[in-house]
Amino acid sequence: MSSIIQLLPDHVANQIAAGEVVQRPASVVKELLENAVDARATDIKLIIKDAGKSLVQVIDNGLGMSVTDARLCFERHATSKIRQAEDLFSLHTKGFRGEALASIAAIAHVEMKTKQDQQELGTHLVIEGSKFVSQEVAVLPKGTSFAVKNLFYNIPARRNFLKSDIVEFRHVVDEFQRVALAHPQIHFTFYHNGSEMYNLPPSNSRQRIVNFFAGKTNEKLVPIQEATEIVTIDGFVGKPEFAKKGRGEQFFFVNDRFIKSGYLHHAVMAAYDGILKEGAQPSYFIYLTVPPNTIDINIHPTKTEIKFDDEQALYAILRASIKHSLGQFNVAPVLDFDRDANLDTPYHYKDLDGATPTIQVDSNYNPFAEETPNPHYASAYRKPEVKSHWDGLYVGLKHDTAEVGTMTFENEEITSSLFNDSDIEQTVHKTYQIHKKYIVSPIKSGMVIVDQQRAHQRVLYEQFLTNMTVHQASSQQLLFPIHLFFSATEMELIADLQLSLVNTGFVFEETTEAYIVISGIPINSTESEVSIVLEQLLSDLQDGIPESSFSQNDTIAKSMAKSLAVKTGTYLTEKEQENLVNGLFACKDPNVSPFNKPTFITMRVEDLDKKFAV
Template sequence: MSQIHVLPDHLINQIAAGEVIERPANALKEIIENSLDAGASHIDIQLEAGGIKRLSVTDDGQGIDKTDIPLALHRHATSKISSLEDLEKVVSMGFRGEGLASIASVSRLTLTSRTNMDNHATQIYAEDGKLSDVKPAAHPTGTTVDVVELFFNTPARRQFLKSPATEFAHCRTMVERLALAHPEVAFSLQHNNKNILSLPAQSLQERCSAIMGTDFTAASLSVDEKLNEMRLHGLIGKPTFTHGKTSQQYIFVNQRFVRDKIILHAVKQAYNDVLHQALTPAFILFLTLPPTEVDANVHPTKTEVRFRQGQAVHQLVFHTLNKCLASTNARHTTSVSQPETALKDIMQKQPAEVQQVFGSNKINTAIHSPAPYQRSHTPVQRNLSLKESQSALNTYAELYKSEPVLENNTISIPQSAEIDNELASLEQVRGINSTYQSVQANETIIPPLGYAIAQLLDIYILAQAEDALILVDMHASAERVNYEKMKQQRDATGKVNSQTLLIPIRFNASHEEIALANEYAATLQDYGLDISVENHQQLVVHTVPAMLVKSDIKMLVQEVLDDLMKIGSSEVIRERENRILSTLACHGSVRAGRKLTLPEMNALLRDMENTERANQCNHGRPTWVKLRLQDLDALFLRGQ
């Protein structure tokens, strides 16, 4: 039987390195976080072979005092905390004092640093965890950490590393995360002597554009809300941003990048009603709260946190994003989607199609290309009075009229007076004043979606706005309008309508589910669920939400209890009801193939402008698109 003995410090450091330093990107993170804690305004990173052969970080921070240089490479030696109270309210990126020591135990590390009070820099070298003597060196104020041959003395660990290209990709991702969290700091990144990133100190918007791309920032919405001492701000992608992926989901808690289930759940829930199921939202969210309200010391790599008030965090994230996404309608949007991509595809195919039609003869574009269209004046579109639009409406009524009704072998045609009365009533409902004076007073006020001018293929509405044509999917739009109206009617009561089951549903439950059912009994009743416990092992469901009476009750209850356990609240009931309302709205909305009159089309456009989330249908598809004059010019090669 082997005896218990104390492990040597060197082996302890290598074991700790296995938890903290999994790959070069982790070593890079530890070093850069030290630079940020030192108040650096510029951080320069140089990598070779993905950081496996060499990684070097130089900053212009406050530096390390020459007397502290040897301690910097010892385990649990730090200047950032000195008591448990300090740990509970820590604001620095690092605080355990094990990062540099762990790296030094599995590499050849050189640390050079100088404060603004020293005449020269101080340098120390560590190999396989053994420290050299301190010696003077030349270096400006700041610190350089040079790491060579990472994992050279732990071949088993080195075998788990991927190719240099893959390891560099992880390093770059790590740098981009830290750069997003600190836009006020300049970053530069080189790999194998090639410049990869050069980010000056800039605003958050500029940093997001540099890292996420201009496509994201152009298709993003800004959020900024507070709840007590918590603040959430950042950028979230519009539901129509189709390039989103999980690698474009950034969550920062007190400027620390984390992966948190509570926040991700709230984000998913907020997008649930507007995002197509095949798409992934892209976002950059910064949550700031008192350090005492969050525990960052729950994971070796500090990528997980624990909140004291997880339900409040979930509420802030969900309501902030839900409020922002709810405002996505025509009144608050210049265009729901960008037609440039589709138009670009058309234009790329154009030359081949032209050659097929006209042969291979070359055309002198300098002679035959028309000049760009120049408008002599800005057209003014206004609400049309009855007298002014009677002729046009009669023309469209003739085009879209229903089959005539035969009465005694004769055709019954509505009288002109009846048409006048019907149109006048429609004008009154839509707030259109028939007097010419009123029209003149408001002639410059044009609704965001303009006025309908035609129906295309009995599927789309073509409208003309002030400076563009608007194409509207009439079924998708009507579906969203009806869906939001149904939700408003449901929410107006302020409670969930429940129905008592004739035969209560019983099922065996886990100890956790039993405890949750007892603890949240009042909350469950607010959700329309009356649940009792029998024999300490069964749950009995007596009432359920009336709209969900035909659903799988056992699964419904289990999903609600699971949410209550994780975040202290649940939206399962509301989401299930919303699915039913969405189906009802879909079946009750105008279908493709139905002919609409101009007043009906305009009525739908006005409803869209005043409906939340009207830019997407219930399934997340866009409901309208804007074609600007320059888009149309591009189709006809004007100005090219």
């Protein structure tokens, strides 16, 4: 019987490994940037085309490679980072598996140019699908240049699974941010389709963060610093008033390596307990330095998750250091009594001396005397006159009660009804609000119970969708335009969405690379809600803007409806309740909210009768 198990060819094994290492163009960007950092480069350029699908090129001025190393680096499990198994627990570099370049070369066209400083000539290699096409000697500058073209050209199925250019570009930017923020001492430049996206000169951590996110980033950062035997903590956290709905500006770095940790994130949120609005997420850029032998970074294929030896102690130290910084910089609230500003001395009187009051006393005053001795005080201390014939006060009262409104109870007539017909009409309510959450409206067969938040979402959703379709949105002009600051990537999203936002009622007075100026807003929104609406919209579009216009408008309408809808716990007047119910049943699809949740239920009289049945 023939053998069933066979060894896979190298090119097939490389393609399988590529499925784990290379998921999208951003994966190639990550591997090449980390290799450039490990090569001790001080200047790194990232060049991509079509969000990395056509080209990902990384140029550095690092150590470079010899002719032998240039050929050997594309072999599987060939690495300069480790020598033995024990090195896995004392890592000081980024990559160490030795599969990245071999995997990339198996699914793309790769061109590498490299030269060491002490050599006169360098090496030029061309590889297509793991096959070496050419290897030549060339005149090159010091360092290495990797150009990865036509990613997944020989695996069409994988290429078809890639998202739109906007989505893939967003992932590339994320990887670029993570490497550049971890190494502020390196000069990074980033080009996309020939346009310069970022130019980050060597600087400190704070300046690198400001260069990335621009706007008012500098004034919202609170530094944190703590040094213990277990960990050294440096970095910055954001002030609570700058917290956003999304979790975009949250970074953990351990030994200059970006990681994700829900456990450490919980420690940060615990430090902000009580000073953040519900659902808000603070910004943080936290750099942790721990002994390499106390962590295991080989528990996840992308190395973004780390196992710590003493997680509980690290949690407590991180939480305490953030709390200390927030209190030290007067960000966290302090224990103090509330002061009433109305009790403060008015400005015009604060420097004046108070006048001493004078007291006048009549030493001859006798309350038991028949007459007041001093006529000056007579009016103040005159005893009331007593009517001798007190019953005369009520003479004729019986005939005048109809004219005296305040004493009609003396001559009240008994009627057959407690209320007049006009009073009944005034006291009948068409709707009732229950627990500031539901609106009850009677109908012929029983009653309708409406969820006020979901109902308002449906009303706003259809209004926004109609406005964006017919381009007839109404705006309310602001007396003072609003300046809103965003990061570079957020500004790109806003630029792509600007036309659709204008169709919903926004008026953009000015748009720059770092901020926008809004002079008009939709009629069903307020000035204080503008930043909330845009932040929620950017958070909902983190994975990219839909390509079709209808899907794009639909996403924007849903996001804005979610932000502007009346929330559970809001009191509504009777008129507001009626308008909301009438608006809901005037919609094309009143049964569900934009998120496919029921907006109302009906309860018949028969259902109520069953509840009372014995």
